[in-house]
Amino acid sequence: MIPLYHDFRGETVVIFGGGSVGYRKAQRFATEARVIVVSPKFDPRFADLDSESIELIRAAPAAAAVGSWIDRCEPALVVIATNNTEINDAIDTAASERGVLRNNAAMSGERSARSVVVPATVSDGPVTVSISTGANSPALAKYLRQQLEGKIDGAGELAALTSELREELKKSELSPQQRRDAIRAVVRSEAVWKALHSGDTKAKKEATRVITETVGDWV
Numbered sequence: 001m002i003p004l005y006h007d008f009r010g011e012t013v014v015i016f017g018g019g020s021v022g023y024r025k026a027q028r029f030a031t032e033a034r035v036i037v038v039s040p041k042f043d044p045r046f047a048d049l050d051s052e053s054i055e056l057i058r059a060a061p062a063a064a065a066v067g068s069w070i071d072r073c074e075p076a077l078v079v080i081a082t083n084n085t086e087i088n089d090a091i092d093t094a095a096s097e098r099g100v101l102r103n104n105a106a107m108s109g110e111r112s113a114r115s116v117v118v119p120a121t122v123s124d125g126p127v128t129v130s131i132s133t134g135a136n137s138p139a140l141a142k143y144l145r146q147q148l149e150g151k152i153d154g155a156g157e158l159a160a161l162t163s164e165l166r167e168e169l170k171k172s173e174l175s176p177q178q179r180r181d182a183i184r185a186v187v188r189s190e191a192v193w194k195a196l197h198s199g200d201t202k203a204k205k206e207a208t209r210v211i212t213e214t215v216g217d218w219v
């Protein structure tokens with residue numbers, strides 16, 4: 001399996017099943033997408049959710065009706081998380097027939113076309129590290145995520161800083177090779193990471209110094 005990143009802003013995600021798995025996936029996708037959860041019962045934690053992006057629909061669609069629910073919601077992704085195997089299979093088939101991406105939470109192992117896996121994720125700003133065990137061991141994915149938590153602190157800020165520096169470098173006389181060397185030196189610099197971790201404003205100054213050290217005068 002090859003990981004890809006998908007921008008869900010402005011998109012709809014439909015989740016069938018409002019149990020503990022439906023709740024976790026709803027929280028996750030509501031950070032970007034509009035989320036619709038279809039379920040006859042909801043995990044009590046949904047009542048405390050303060051998110052305008054999540055709509056709860058109390059219904060228990062029959063196997064023959066799930067396709068029309070998908071047609072009405074026009075989702076970018078369908079999450080399959082009911083405790084009813086027959087319904088889960090019917091949703092999987094209906095989404096597949098429509099060419100809609102689906103995340104089947106009730107299934108492990110090999111996937112077919114457009115059947116995607118949700119990885120465990122560690123984020124710092126726009127930087128995300130995702131862990132998948134190829135749909136073999138979710139508990140291991142979670143454990144590895146916990147081990148990585150806190151390890152990428154500062155990466156979000158460094159992404160923003162290097163993005164700014166790349167623009168500045170493009171305006172200089174440096175060759176493309178020199179610009180690449182400069183950016184590579186900045187992201188590897190212990191002094192830059194140290195400045196980011198201490199939360200002061202010296203990171204840009206440090207990065208500028210590292211670039212000069214690497215390629216000479218450039219400003």
Ligand SMILES: C[C@@]1(CC(=O)O)c2cc3[nH]c(cc4nc(cc5[nH]c(cc(n2)[C@H]1CCC(=O)O)[C@@](C)(CC(=O)O)[C@@H]5CCC(=O)O)C(CC(=O)O)=C4CCC(=O)O)c(CCC(=O)O)c3CC(=O)O
Binds near residue numbers: 119
């Ligand atoms: C295939 C996949 C499909 C998908 O959902 O995309 C899938 C499937 C299944 N999970 C099951 C169980 C558990 N899942 C978790 C936790 C997570 N599961 C997630 C992803 C995935 N789970 C995908 C593979 C990802 C990969 O490639 O590694 C995470 C990473 C992301 C997320 O869902 O948000 C999230 C951790 C988030 C975090 O904390 O960072 C825990 C741990 C816990 O609860 O403590 C348990 C109990 C322990 C255990 O059983 O391992 C079962 C059996 C259900 C049953 O027994 O009935 C199935 C179905 C089956 O195996 O048949």
Ligand SMILES: NC(=O)C1=CN([C@@H]2O[C@H](COP(=O)(O)OP(=O)(O)OC[C@H]3O[C@@H](n4cnc5c(N)ncnc54)[C@H](O)[C@@H]3O)[C@@H](O)[C@H]2O)C=CC1
Binds near residue numbers: 039041104106
């Ligand atoms: N991917 C993952 O991380 C995990 C997946 N699972 C699997 O995911 C599924 C759901 O697990 P849980 O949330 O723990 O179960 P749960 O029993 O807490 O929730 C299932 C929900 O589905 C609803 N439901 C029943 N019929 C429905 C229908 N026709 N349409 C819509 N909703 C319907 C129920 O009312 C309930 O709210 C199970 O198949 C389980 O094996 C379980 C644990 C983790």
